[in-house]
Amino acid sequence: MTPQTAADPEFDEALRAALDADIEVLRQGARTWSHLTAGQRATLLRAVRASVAAAVEDWADTAADSKELDARHPLRGEEWLSGPYSVLGALDAYIDTLSEIAAGRSPLDRVAIGRAPGGRTRVGAFPLTRLDRLLLSGFTGEVWLQPGITPATARAAAGLAQRTADDIGGVGLVLGAGNITSIPVLDVLYELLAYNRVALLKVNPTQDALVPVYERALAPLIQPGFLRIVQGGAAVGAYLTAHRDLEHVHITGSAATFDTIVWGPSSGPKAGATTRRRRENRPLLTKPITAELGGVSPIIVVPGEWSDADIAFQAEHVATMRLQNSGHNCIAGQVVIMSSQWPQAEQFRAELRRAYAAAPERTTWYPGSTTRMHQAAEDYPDALVLADRLLVEVDDGQDATALQRTEYFAPVLGVVELPGTGQEFLDAAVAHANDRLQGTLGANLIIDPATERSLGTGFERAVAELRYGSIAINSWTAFGFITPTLTWGAFPGNTLDDVGSGIGVVHNALLLDGVERSVVRGPFRPFPRSLPGLNGGGRLTILPKPPWFVSSRTGTAVSAGLTRFRAHGGILLLIRTLLRALRA
Known part of the structure; x- marks a missing residue:
């Protein structure tokens, strides 16, 4: 790890040498990664899962403390679900996908595929496990592919870079998000699995306190040279985005930061050069970039x-x-x-x-x-x-x-x-x-049954007309974010010059190609009003008020319980957690 923080912005030769050394380790790691089979990669992710599971308490507590949520704050549970819970779910889903590929099957061989409006193919990406069908009953999720992609084409293309696992994807730079602690880790996993790229993760300065936790949780990726984690401010970011040995950049952040990376500063003495580059379509960044930028x-x-x-x-x-x-x-x-x-x-x-x-x-x-x-x-x-x-x-x-x-x-x-x-x-x-x-x-769209x-x-025609990368019906799009087999990113069509909410997708644990959007559906009414005869023909769910609601009285206990259950199992823990959920 490079001991550089936003509070110590000096960029000197020692720091430059340390960054170059990290990149050289990763270049060697990229070659090692290319020799691993899908089955070996699944085994490696199981080791990562074990180390993440061992770190869940530290992870959630450090994240909550960094956001000034004290030990008694009722919203402290947010850091369990949006942090270690999300990463554990993603690891489980990627392990399942790699296991299917290792067995010679498409990740979609056991997944329902149908048709959506406008000549689109829809993939029934959630729920795929009995546990999800039970705990998140009433919630479903689909990935809609771009018009013209047939079910047969979707099955054949699923797996992305894992279909050619021996290709060397090089080293990618991940500029980590500063708001949600799972995002940097999920972006690293996508680099590895969607593109066969090992990753240099530059943590946002707001996440500096999490770096020791990340290093412990991701040690099975760090030790063989598949990941390096560095800290730093704008000077470090500028050096890395321009580095000749980094093949690709992925950023989660703002459009303003994206534009600065791609075109140069929009104010100050170099603003004129930036304007000329835009006019002449000569980006400052010469390597590919993907981004998730909000809206x-x-x-x-x-x-x-x-x-x-x-x-x-x-x-x-x-x-x-x-x-x-x-x-x-x-x-x-x-x-x-x-x-x-x-x-x-x-x-x-x-x-x-x-x-x-x-x-x-x-x-x-x-x-x-x-x-x-x-x-x-x-x-x-x-x-x-x-x-x-x-x-x-x-x-x-x-x-x-x-x-x-x-x-x-x-x-x-x-x-x-x-x-x-x-x-x-x-x-x-x-x-x-x-x-x-x-x-x-x-x-987001709320409508009664x-x-x-x-x-x-x-109704579905109107949903198809919404030009958004994630759509939630009687749910919140954050459910799509936390569901690893769905995709996360802007609606297709943005460009370097007009980036909007970003370019490309992440998460996508089924490794689907040609994605257009993900569509989540949830229950309009919670339990017990979701029971047949009370719900007006709506969806049945066993969830009362969901633990992610800011009004949930037991949100922290339920979120922590679900994360611990995801990490370690235990039927008694699950029962206690569900009983707490009923008191939300």
Whole structure:
């Protein structure tokens, strides 16, 4: 590890030599990796899984402490699910895929494949195990491939670089995210398995406290030279992105950082050269780059006849989409799109205000977020201002542009209204999300079962029209993030010059080619209102209030229990955890 932090930005010859030495180890490691069979890689990942399982307590505690969540804070459980739980799930899924390939099968041989609107193929990517069918009953996930890809083509192409495992993919640079602790690790795994690239991980300075945990958890990858972890600020990043021995760059971050890497600085003495490079289409970065860059995520609320309990539950759902991790998520819901003609609109607004205000307070910790919150307060002086969050209800005649074009990456939630009901409203909301909101990473859609049935095929047609890489129906797109067999990334079509929410996908543990989007569906009503006869024809689930809800009273205990069960097993632990979930 290079002992360089944002607090010590000096970039000298000793640091340069240390970075070069790490890269040389990785170049040797790339050749070693190419000699491993799929079965051997699966065995290696099992060793990684064991070391991650041994680190789950340290991982979650260090992450929570770094975000100023003390030992009694009710949202401390977020760091279990978004950290070690996510990584353990990904390792399990990749091990399954490699085992299928080692046995001479396609990763899709035992997966349901069907057709989606517009000539697309859909892959039933979740649930694939009996445990997921039990614990996450009512939740399903599909990967939709790009139009024209047939089921036969999908099966033949699944496996990506693991179909030619002896190819040397070289060394990739992963510029790690600063907000969610599983992201850097998941991005490293994707480099190894989708591209046969070993990885140099530069940790974001906000994650420096996690580096010792990462080093212990990922030791089976570090020891043979398949991974190196370094720290540092902008100078280290600039040196590495330009390094001739690094084949590829992957970044999780902001479009501004992406543009600086690809084109150069947009301000200061070198801004003129950047402008000329853009005009002449001469990027400063000459190697390939993929990226996940966030955006402004819509939450489309389709009007229907909801009970008081429905309204309260879904208001807490929407509050969670914004307030989880203090809004410091690339996939945090930011703009609620409602119908002005919904008879229950004002009741929902009132319940949303209550749920938004009642969520536990926490620190707005991510660098720059407080400044963006202040800007939002200036743009919308009539917004509801709470101790650590902002709710903007855009009235007729108000300009919603700032809300819809600025990714605040902070606890700022907005509400806009459109006319119409039924299909008319849904089509207008989809067009509004596509055309008015910045980015294409994820969209959320809430609809009751009776209204969805009344729309018939028009509902799925509207879903197909949403130009987003992840779509969640009666769920939050973060469920797609945490589900390893689904894909994560922007809707296809972005370019170096107009990168939007990014280029390429990650996660994708089935190693699918030609991905367009992932679609998650969840239950509209929780247990016990999800039981037949009570749910109005909706999906059955055994989950009461999910543990990731910011309003869950037992979220930390359940999240920790599920992670420990994922790591170590134990039926008694699982039973205790499920009993705690019933008290959420």
